[in-house]
Amino acid sequence: MEEEMSDLAAPPATAEELRALILERYDGLSKRLKQIARFVLDQPNETALETLAVIAERTNVQPSAIIRFAKTFGFSGASQMQRLFRDGLVSGNAALNYGERVRSFAQSAATNPARNPAELLSEFVGGNVLALQTLEQPATVDQVDGAIRLIQTADTIYVAGFRRSFPVASYLAYLLQQVGRRTILVDGVAGLARQQMSAIRKGDLLIGISYQPYAGETLELVERAVEQGADILAISDSLVSPIAKPATCVLQVREAEVRGFRSLAASICLAQALAIGLAFATEEKPVEPAPKRKGRKA
């Protein structure tokens, strides 16, 4: 390979690295290359996802010049450089690029069949960390706001989740009780789930938690609650899950799936955020829909 590899040594691994490298070598670049460098620095988004022709046109250069630029900085082509910016864009997190981590993580998890506890644990931690971080997506954040308001204005709160969702339900119920909301965990003991919820009515809220494969009981309870005029807050893995459709507000949680087992860590985290968000919201501007009793907490 006796090519003119003057600087093909180390392609930057992150957008920030590239940025720094460009700044460092900027003065030594040719005229065209400077034009491009400037654009790349100023418009990382455009650089990430516009086509070469478009970028070329914006910066008054030939498409080939962009490729030369990329190669100058150690990439094999312009596409490779674009992927750098692109990955940063997906997560909204420039520092640690997301797309690649997910990709490589899923890959390594898929290939290695035999593992020791350390690797296994590591795999779970990695998967769950990713899942947690997806909670920060703007869409989710908006829904959290709405959900808190729903809980805040509800009279009595029922929490229902069975099978895999039950731990989340019990945790959420526990937390809501802690922050002073009148909360009933519908646990279905002795097959009495329906009876536990028979008193639900308008002004109350049912928080239904369900993931694939969706437990029929939960769906049934939700439908029942809707009939009786209660609001529904759904916590689920999809906006089109059976439980989400009749819901007043939907919180979508994307859980980690490792070796066919889906986790619950993100849901647990969300439950916590809900409860404490609620506590702060209530403290800030007390919403007293029916001040019969002194529903105060310290």
Add this chain to the structure above:
Amino acid sequence: MEEEMSDLAAPPATAEELRALILERYDGLSKRLKQIARFVLDQPNETALETLAVIAERTNVQPSAIIRFAKTFGFSGASQMQRLFRDGLVSGNAALNYGERVRSFAQSAATNPARNPAELLSEFVGGNVLALQTLEQPATVDQVDGAIRLIQTADTIYVAGFRRSFPVASYLAYLLQQVGRRTILVDGVAGLARQQMSAIRKGDLLIGISYQPYAGETLELVERAVEQGADILAISDSLVSPIAKPATCVLQVREAEVRGFRSLAASICLAQALAIGLAFATEEKPVEPAPKRKGRKA
């Protein structure tokens, strides 16, 4: 050429519009189209910038199906639909640059008692991520190995955890049942916790889960189990917690504490790792606990 323009009337102009439209028409879609709808709703980012082939593979459909989907919603092709998400991605993301978010978060975390959902969520995610990562400490890993062996050799497994620990207990019990272990969740319904465990004996295992402030019930059960000759696996926040002292094996979990509330995400993750590590240790050959619906390709 006259196309079958059944609904080519109005292609949505924004990502939100499309989202709403999909939800509205979801029920009327065909099976494949539903699969795609789901992906589009759940993974707008991927939808925005992955290639059709990739999306097709992720959602187990043909590339052509995606195009049909796009056309169903009034677009001329899939690319046009992608542009919609792509635009939203750029504009939405430009606002929140990561460095700034971190800075503003650190600031407000120190001073402001009141917070908005985004910051709150961010705080929890950050805290929990750290907590999860501490699970990877060598000390913990060693214990996991021992714990798995304990579970593996036990005859009947009892899982006990109350109050805040209950969600973890119920999750762990669920998982152990899933992987085929004879497991009893000591839930204390009707105040019958002691009775639920009266049959425990040598050869059995009690997994006790307890965090500060340690629930008296759990401790009592543990002591009882020890008397009757059973092994104890403790999951706790300290090696010197009352529950850890009489235990055969201790798994220490350092949970995130945010605003005075300790989380459970790390414990949930640990429970999952335990169960699946157990599954693999027990059956080295059958790696697939639940075979996927269709054959995988490389």
Add this chain to the structure above:
DNA sequence: AATGGAATGAAATTTCTATTGCATTACACG
């Protein structure tokens, strides 16, 4: 059970985009 129509899958086709090769131009140095 048979038939028609919709849904789906697979592959051919088309379109578009990145990349390369080469000719031309600009520039530095003797």
Add this chain to the structure above:
DNA sequence: CGTGTAATGCAATAGAAATTTCATTCCATT
């Protein structure tokens, strides 16, 4: 001012991705 080298532009090419077409399957209806 001439020559050599690097930089640039342009057009050809290779490659990939989107789209279309068509055969097959599935499903509902009779």
